[in-house]
Amino acid sequence: MTDDVALSFDSRVIHAGQSPEQWQGATLPPIFQNASHLHATAENLSDTFAGKTRDHIYMRLTNPTNRVLEEKLAALEGGRGAVFMASGMAAITNGCMALLRAGDEFVCGNSLFMSTYLLFKNVFAKYGITARMVESTDLDAMAEAITDKTRFVYLETIGNPKMDVPDLEKAAHLAHAYGLPLIVDNTLASPYLCRPIEFGADVVIHSTTKYLSGHGDAVGGVVIDSGRFDWAASGRFADMQPFIDRKGELAYLDRVWREHHINFGTSAAPLHAYLTMVGLDTLALRMERHLANAQKVAEFLRSRPEVAWVNYAGLADHPSHPVARSQFGGLGYGGLLAFGLKDRETCFKFINGLKMVYHLANLGDCKSLVIHPASSQYVSFAEEVRQSLAITQDLVRLSVGIEAPADIIADLGQSLDGIKG
Numbered sequence: 001m002t003d004d005v006a007l008s009f010d011s012r013v014i015h016a017g018q019s020p021e022q023w024q025g026a027t028l029p030p031i032f033q034n035a036s037h038l039h040a041t042a043e044n045l046s047d048t049f050a051g052k053t054r055d056h057i058y059m060r061l062t063n064p065t066n067r068v069l070e071e072k073l074a075a076l077e078g079g080r081g082a083v084f085m086a087s088g089m090a091a092i093t094n095g096c097m098a099l100l101r102a103g104d105e106f107v108c109g110n111s112l113f114m115s116t117y118l119l120f121k122n123v124f125a126k127y128g129i130t131a132r133m134v135e136s137t138d139l140d141a142m143a144e145a146i147t148d149k150t151r152f153v154y155l156e157t158i159g160n161p162k163m164d165v166p167d168l169e170k171a172a173h174l175a176h177a178y179g180l181p182l183i184v185d186n187t188l189a190s191p192y193l194c195r196p197i198e199f200g201a202d203v204v205i206h207s208t209t210k211y212l213s214g215h216g217d218a219v220g221g222v223v224i225d226s227g228r229f230d231w232a233a234s235g236r237f238a239d240m241q242p243f244i245d246r247k248g249e250l251a252y253l254d255r256v257w258r259e260h261h262i263n264f265g266t267s268a269a270p271l272h273a274y275l276t277m278v279g280l281d282t283l284a285l286r287m288e289r290h291l292a293n294a295q296k297v298a299e300f301l302r303s304r305p306e307v308a309w310v311n312y313a314g315l316a317d318h319p320s321h322p323v324a325r326s327q328f329g330g331l332g333y334g335g336l337l338a339f340g341l342k343d344r345e346t347c348f349k350f351i352n353g354l355k356m357v358y359h360l361a362n363l364g365d366c367k368s369l370v371i372h373p374a375s376s377q378y379v380s381f382a383e384e385v386r387q388s389l390a391i392t393q394d395l396v397r398l399s400v401g402i403e404a405p406a407d408i409i410a411d412l413g414q415s416l417d418g419i420k421g
């Protein structure tokens, strides 16, 4: 295996976790499609069930192909371990439920991805768990929302489609002052743009379906454990002791895996790990283009009279611009943006007039993608909830792809021309 620690991020994204010598010289691991694995002796299977070996037992528990991706993603985020799962929502569900019991609370930003919002607000509520939602950039509100029952603070690196960027270092500091871990959904930034563990986050979650795989051909999610949170010292997690005894600094990941991932049956098919690894090889190049294109597109949209407003942290007057600039190291501001047209009908006309940009419900694909969230993902939400999530009827969301920027701008421009008549 390459000594990838010395490599820059752009090279590590290709070489981290590579073991071609174990794969008969192949530069990607084989897809281990088998449901179950042979064990030479009864002792070995017993030891493996007891967690004394890292051998594989059954695909719902672990899979050799998935493990290679887990090691790559943990290395890229600066974590100590990871579990790859069937989707981003599986990762969010398991990553949060591992810390929650009936009666517990947690504090989260209010600019959450749609299914995360529904999971937190409606599904968890059925089990007596309360999500206290606050403005994700408002640290005072976050502090006020913390009670004796709080088990963690949860944020997204970039709000979707609110585009707000919380200060992760300050949020981690605040959470830790109360003995709480900070969990960050880093899907929209990817580890190319931001590595939350470097700012003090304890757990990082991704929908790998987006930028990490990048080609709209694989679904997946990952929970990455920094291994740094001191569960025993916190005073809030007496129930973590059996996991601390078993796995020490990886107690949380062991709980996510052993108590939730295995029993909820959220395993990912290895083809998805394989495709994600193929996509991952070009993450740095793709992100460079996504970020440059999004900035150009945001500036273009702002120059157009048909566009009422543009929401993108790369614009100098955006409230999150200063935090994003330092947190993202000047590399850029993400590939997603939102903008406003006159009303819903105008948004529909604009979307229907596009020739190259695809109209579909996804983001982070190498292709440019557009959607009218209020009438699609959020169509069944009550209007006041939509308003609180900043999902207005005039809002168009654009995931800027890696096509030639002039072609994206030309397509947007010709469709904007068409909405005048």
Ligand SMILES: Cc1ncc(COP(=O)(O)O)c(C=O)c1O
Residues within 6 Å of the ligand: 087, 088, 089, 090, 113, 115, 116, 156, 160, 185, 187, 188, 206, 207, 208, 209, 219, 220, 221, 362, 363
């Ligand atoms: C920020 C964020 N987190 C999580 C998810 C859920 O991911 P998945 O669709 O892989 O379950 C999404 C999906 O769009 C997302 O945008």
